[in-house]
Amino acid sequence: MKAINGLSGHVSSQKAADTIILAKKCRVASWLREAYARLAAASSLPLSEVAGLDWQTQTYLYYIRDTAKSRATMKRRCEYCELWHLAGIVCSDTGAYSDLVEEVFKEELSIDPPPIPSPVDMWDY
């Protein structure tokens, strides 16, 4: 866990797609959550940004982007920023994106971090 915490600063500054690939490999849900939310809420998401990801992940990300705005405005008053978006005002709250990331990637985000080897295991070879 210490190594993961140490890497977190580095991870948040690299390309989100690279973070996702690394997070899937290392099974770190917090990195996935952060990177998915970053891509979902980005003002634009060119295909080149998601090129390294599998099709399902790409589709889910575009689904979230497509759904978040209408979700925020589904009720008469936006349930995230509490404004009226009727005049095409873009919601500045990223709550809808974060909620959708949790829903869509639910299974993946519930992964457990890898077990930390105990000192006993480390000497046991």
Ligand SMILES: [Zn+2]
């Ligand atoms: Zn809003």
